[in-house]
Amino acid sequence: METWNEQTIKKFRKTLLDWYDDEGRFHLPWRVNHEPYRVLVSEIMLQQTRVDTVIPYFERFMKQLPTVEDLAKAPEEVVLKLWEGLGYYSRARNLQKAAQFVVNELHGSWPESSEDLQSLPGVGPYTAAAISSISFGETVPAVDGNQYRVFSRLLKIDADIADTKSRKIFYDIIAPIVDPERPGDFNQAIMDLGSSYMTTKNPNSAQSPVRQFNAAYRDGVEDQYPVKTKKQRPIKQLFMASVVKKNGQLLFEKRPNNGLLAGFWTFPLKQIDSVEDLVGEQLNIKPVVHIFTHRRWEIWLVEQKADNLQDNQRYLSPEEWQSLSLPKVQHKLLEKLYDTE
Numbered sequence: 045m046e047t048w049n050e051q052t053i054k055k056f057r058k059t060l061l062d063w064y065d066d067e068g069r070f071h072l073p074w075r076v077n078h079e080p081y082r083v084l085v086s087e088i089m090l091q092q093t094r095v096d097t098v099i100p101y102f103e104r105f106m107k108q109l110p111t112v113e114d115l116a117k118a119p120e121e122v123v124l125k126l127w128e129g130l131g132y133y134s135r136a137r138n139l140q141k142a143a144q145f146v147v148n149e150l151h152g153s154w155p156e157s158s159e160d161l162q163s164l165p166g167v168g169p170y171t172a173a174a175i176s177s178i179s180f181g182e183t184v185p186a187v188d189g190n191q192y193r194v195f196s197r198l199l200k201i202d203a204d205i206a207d208t209k210s211r212k213i214f215y216d217i218i219a220p221i222v223d224p225e226r227p228g229d230f231n232q233a234i235m236d237l238g239s240s241y242m243t244t245k246n247p248n249s250a251q252s253p254v255r256q257f258n259a260a261y262r263d264g265v266e267d268q269y270p271v272k273t274k275k276q277r278p279i280k281q282l283f284m285a286s287v288v289k290k291n292g293q294l295l296f297e298k299r300p301n302n303g304l305l306a307g308f309w310t311f312p313l314k315q316i317d318s319v320e321d322l323v324g325e326q327l328n329i330k331p332v333v334h335i336f337t338h339r340r341w342e343i344w345l346v347e348q349k350a351d352n353l354q355d356n357q358r359y360l361s362p363e364e365w366q367s368l369s370l371p372k373v374q375h376k377l378l379e380k381l382y383d384t385e
Contacts, residue, residue, distance in 0.1 A: 046199045046259040048221070056257050057223045057230065063253035064233035067240075069095075073102055078228065080154045080179040081112040081143075084164075087171045088139045092132055095239070101130055113152070115143040124369035131372055133308070138166025156180040169211070178228035185218035186231040187211055190238030195221075196270035197242060197249075197260040206273045278340040284322055285332075285343050285377055286312040288350045293359035295350055304336060309365065310374045312357065313343070324348040332380050334373040341373065345381055 048056065069075070072095070074086030085105060089098045105126050109115045115123070120140065127136035142164040146154060155161045157180075161172035169187070176182035185191060192205045195218055203210040223230040241252035249261040260266040288295035296309040316322065324346035331342035350357075360368075370378075 045201050045217075048199075048257075052257070053221050056221065056254065059254055059257070060233050060237070061223060061226060061229060064229060064236065067236070068229075068233060069236050073099060073106070075232070078179045080175050081115075082106065083175045083178050084142065084167070084171070085115075085139065087174050088135050088166065089130060091135060091171075093130055097130075101126070112143045112146050115140055116147040121369060128369045129372065133369075133371065134306070135166065141165035142167055154179075157182055158184050174231060177222075177231050181227060183219075183222050183224045183227045185215055185222050186234075187214050187218065188235075190235050191218060191231075192270050193244065194234050194238050194242050197266055198254065198257050200259045200263070200265070200269065202271055204273055205270045206275070276338075278335055278338050280340045280342060282316045282318065282331075283341055283343040284314045284316050284324075285310075285345050286314070286324070286350075287327060287345050287347045287381060288312070289347075290359050293361050294365070295353075295357060296360050296365060297354065297357040304339065305371050305373070308371045308374070309360070309368055310371065311345075311377055319344065322346050328380055332373070332376045334376060343373070343377065345377060 072086075074082050076082075086098070086102055089102055089105075108122070108126060109118055118140070120137070123136050123140050124133060127133060130136075145164055146152060154175075155163060156176060158169070158172040158176040161167055161175055162169065164172075167175075173182075173184045173186040177184055177186060192210075192214060195201060195214060196203075196205070199217065201214065201217065203213045205214075237252070237254065241248045241254075247266060249255055249258055249266060252258065252261075255261060258266070260269045286295065295312065297312045299305045299308050299310060301307050322344055325348075327345040327347055331344050334341045334343070
């Protein structure tokens with residue numbers, strides 16, 4: 045691993061921040077101001093989601109729920125509807141819980157350190173560091189995928205980023221490099237660098253503003269960083285989705301309050317061992333496929349009849365289910381159903 049002396053660190057800070065001042069993505073709506081609520085919402089939305097996708101969601105969310113107090117008191121269904129399409133809905137629920145904690149437990153006063161911010165529901169080390177550095181000027185690195193990628197190449201750090209223990213290694217290496225006078229801008233500049241010149245694939249290191257500091261590029265081994273072991277393939281699971289019709293309505297059931305798709309309305313779903321276990325008229329030749337982080341669901345639509353409804357089931361008209369926040373997999377099932385008919 046390369047090491048930098050204090051002179052090199054100061055030179056790197058100036059080079060990075062001069063470039064950021066000229067080319068940073070200041071047009072992003074969450075960078076209009078550094079109010080912690082806006083930073084929190086944007087950082088939660090940006091988890092596992094591209095910037096271009098998040099922009100319209102963030103703008104709609106801020107228009108309808110402009111303050112932390114508005115989010116705290118909003119009906120959960122409103123929050124989930126605003127989130128619809130972003131996926132990973134536990135993020136939206138935790139975001140609201142964090143807002144409620146700030147309003148109800150902290151009386152609207154935000155924690156200012158990254159350590160204290162982690163007391164908020166759903167706020168981990170990265171999000172806490174992003175808020176504390178951007179909104180409150182704490183000198184901490186916001187260690188995420190961009191910082192892993194950028195600094196592993198700059199310093200040829202061989203720690204496996206798939207290993208949770210590596211976060212502390214990167215944190216300890218990056219912490220002395222963060223600019224103490226502009227920590228929030230420093231962290232955002234690394235984000236912008238990682239999404240432009242130092243991307244995962246096809247980086248443009250020859251034109252990068254920090255190419256002189258890039259040890260992996262200098263040594264011709266940039267494609268070897270960051271070091272990351274391969275993820276395990278998601279486990280395949282088979283499901284039968286029951287399509288039950290009544291007077292233009294479709295039968296939905298509310299999922300349990302824990303597990304995948306917790307609390308959402310979907311067609312009744314039953315896990316099966318094989319396609320031979322399907323009961324009813326099979327409506328799709330190929331299954332609807334939906335991949336979660338560790339699960340690959342293959343779902344067959346089967347038309348059935350229902351006698352007695354369970355407590356968590358009810359018939360919904362198109363107007364009713366269109367007004368609900370439905371998970372992406374349910375939208376896929378509806379699209380497949382109407383394509384079949």
